[in-house]
Structures are given as C-alpha cells and as structure tokens.
Amino acid sequence: MPGRLLRLLSLLQSRREWSGTDLAERLGVTVRTVRRDIDRLRALDYPVESTTGTAGGYRLTSGRNLPPLLLDDDEAVAVAVGLVTAAGGSVAGIEESSMRALAKLERVLPARLRPRLGALGGVAAAVPHRDVPRVDPGVLAVLAAACRDAELLSFHYRGRNADGGERRVEPHNLVTVRGHWYLLAFDPGRDGWRTFRVDRMAELLPTRRPFTRRELPVPDPAGYVSSSFANASYRYTARLTVDLPAADLRARLFAHVPGEIADAGPARCTVRLSADSAELIVQYVAAIAALEAGFELDAPAEIEDRVRELGVRLTTPYE
Incomplete structure (x- = not known):
C-alpha cells in the first residue's frame, strides 16, 4: 500500500493530468482502487483535483505547502x-x-x-556569463508550464531593432545558448517556427487554450536554435574559406563560433559569420586566424580594415 501510493504520487508529479484508466494500467490495479488511493493522498493534504471530461481524470495542483518530490x-x-x-x-x-x-x-x-x-x-562552481541580461525565474516558470501543458501563450515582444508587437504562439521548448534564454515556438500568425529572447518578452499571458503539438523540422530543439542563429542575417556578415576540414576547424577552436561551418572539399571549409557588432566579427576572424591555417576573407570594407589594423598592431613591436 505505501509503495503504491508513492508510485501514484510520482506519476501525478510527472504529468499535468492523468485519466483514471491510464493510472490504473500503470499501477496494475483497478480504476476503483485508483479512486481510493486518490482519496488517501487527499487525506494526507495532497491537492489532487478531479477533472471533467469523457473519461475524467486527476491533476496534482498547487496547494498551501510544497509537497515532497520523489526523485530517483x-x-x-x-x-x-x-x-x-x-x-x-x-x-x-x-x-x-x-x-x-x-x-x-x-x-x-x-x-x-x-x-x-x-x-x-x-x-563545484559555475562561472557567470558576462554581459548577459538577467531573466526573472517567474517568467521562466510560466514559459516552462506553457511548453509542458501545450497551451497557447500571448506576450509583448521587443525585437533586436527595438520594434515591439503582440505575439500569440505555440510554445515548444526553452533553450539556453551562451547564457541567453530563448523560447522556441511556432507562430501561427507568421506560419513558421520562431525563437524569442526571454529577456525581451513582457506581459506574458497564458491563455489556458490547448494546441496540438507540431513536430520540429529537426529532432533537437537546441540544435535547431543554434542553426537558426548561424543562418540569421545581421548588420555585418563575413565569409571565410579556411584550409582545414570543417570537423578539424570545430575541434581546434577554443570557443564556440556562432556561425555556419561547412566543408568545401576534402581539406577546406567555409565559415559564415553574422552579427550586429563589427568588433565581434573581428574577434571571430582573429580566433580562426590564430589556428595558423590559410584563409581568405570576404567581408565588408569596415571588417577588412579592422582585421588589417589588428594584424598591424600584433606585428608592431611595443615601444
């Protein structure tokens, strides 16, 4: 009996809502036994709600006290x-x-x-990310719940160009990349997948309206978000052709370069870099140049001038 109650509690904590039939199958008991066990949990002050519908079901809701979690x-x-x-x-x-x-x-x-x-x-300790906007944990909790429960979400969004607008999306995943938090969601109004910086979101409003989950174009949400950054176009874009295979270039870089790296033959690859900051592009180019592999740079004049100036500073003796 105690073991079954703990198993029931663990199931209720793992998903927002369960039907009585699903719980009975998982526990290997009858639906009537599930109802009795639910009553026992309620007697122990666990806030278990009965849900309406064709088959009915159960949901563990928030209560006055935080119930114990069961972790393996x-x-x-x-x-x-x-x-x-x-x-x-x-x-x-x-x-x-x-x-x-x-x-x-x-x-x-x-x-x-x-x-x-x-x-x-x-x-153990974690080194904090520098110059990364902080996000409200309450906002993350709202977004995580909307992703978990497949509920439409409305919010005000401020883009990187400071333009703002109301959005209504189907939230899919929360992803963190280099210290930034992003919401990966399908935007029905724009008929496509979009990523939203969490620190640019405001006035979050869960609608309590469910939606049918869509399949991502790729199976990995984090990989999808990273690839969307690599393919995005910002104020500055530079392209390099490097005398290294793509796999070797990725392995030898000391830090992640947020760009698209693709093979261009057995011993060469191309790198596409895009950012709103010319200084950032130059830093990425310098990181690749430091590998002592031949490369060609195709970039706006401002980027080429900055790279040339950096080369002069590095080769000029300090006096």
Whole structure:
C-alpha cells in the first residue's frame, strides 16, 4: 500500500493530468482502487483535483505547502548539478536560493547519495556569463508550464531593432545558448517556427487554450536554435574559406563560433559569420586566424580594415 501510493504520487508529479484508466494500467490495479488511493493522498493534504471530461481524470495542483518530490538517484544528481549551474547563471536573484536548495537536498538524500552531492556542492562552481541580461525565474516558470501543458501563450515582444508587437504562439521548448534564454515556438500568425529572447518578452499571458503539438523540422530543439542563429542575417556578415576540414576547424577552436561551418572539399571549409557588432566579427576572424591555417576573407570594407589594423598592431613591436 505505501509503495503504491508513492508510485501514484510520482506519476501525478510527472504529468499535468492523468485519466483514471491510464493510472490504473500503470499501477496494475483497478480504476476503483485508483479512486481510493486518490482519496488517501487527499487525506494526507495532497491537492489532487478531479477533472471533467469523457473519461475524467486527476491533476496534482498547487496547494498551501510544497509537497515532497520523489526523485530517483539519477534525477537527484541532475537536480544538484542544475542548482550549482544556476548559481552562476543568468537567472536573476537565484544564486542564494540555489545554494539553500542544494543544502536541503543534501540533508534529505539517502545515505548512498549524500557524500556524492556533498562533494559536488563543496567543490563545484559555475562561472557567470558576462554581459548577459538577467531573466526573472517567474517568467521562466510560466514559459516552462506553457511548453509542458501545450497551451497557447500571448506576450509583448521587443525585437533586436527595438520594434515591439503582440505575439500569440505555440510554445515548444526553452533553450539556453551562451547564457541567453530563448523560447522556441511556432507562430501561427507568421506560419513558421520562431525563437524569442526571454529577456525581451513582457506581459506574458497564458491563455489556458490547448494546441496540438507540431513536430520540429529537426529532432533537437537546441540544435535547431543554434542553426537558426548561424543562418540569421545581421548588420555585418563575413565569409571565410579556411584550409582545414570543417570537423578539424570545430575541434581546434577554443570557443564556440556562432556561425555556419561547412566543408568545401576534402581539406577546406567555409565559415559564415553574422552579427550586429563589427568588433565581434573581428574577434571571430582573429580566433580562426590564430589556428595558423590559410584563409581568405570576404567581408565588408569596415571588417577588412579592422582585421588589417589588428594584424598591424600584433606585428608592431611595443615601444
């Protein structure tokens, strides 16, 4: 009995809503037994709601107190790693809360896991991203819930050119890239997939209207967001032809270059860089030039002049 109740609670925590039939199949009991177990959880102050509909169902809702979460070993370690990372991340005001949560998690863990997580909290640290706008954890929570529950979301969005407008989208995934948080969503009004910087979103309004999930053009949301950046056009665009295979270039770069890298033969590749900052483009070109492989640069005159000036400064003796 206690084991089945814990299993039922774990199922209710893993998904927003369950039908009585689905729960009965997962637990290997009858629907009537599920109803009795639900009543026992309610007697223990777990806020379980009954939902209406053809088959009816159950939902674990928010209550006055935070109920205990059930985590297996891998989930507990994943939460601890996430807390350490969050402490140095781009979510506003979360540093101290993350460390408090990690300390609480360590205290309630089974003895077999406590030393591992204690060591993690004692020696691990995350280097914060520089010059990255902070985002409100409450906003992330709203976006995550809309993605999980497949509910249409309305918000005001300010683009990179400071133009703003109302958007109504089908949220799919939250993705973090180089410290920035992005919402990947399908925009029915523009009939296409779009990415939205979370720090540029305001006046979020969950509509409580469900939508049918669409399949992404590629299976990996993070890969899709990264590729969309590589193909985007900004104020400055530069193209390089490098005397290295694409795989070798990626492996030898000390940092991720946000551009499209493609093979152009057995021993050459092309790189497309695009950004609103000329200085940023020059930094990426310098990183590739430092690999001591031959390359050709095709870029606007301003970029070529800046690269040439950088070369002169690097080769001129300091006096």
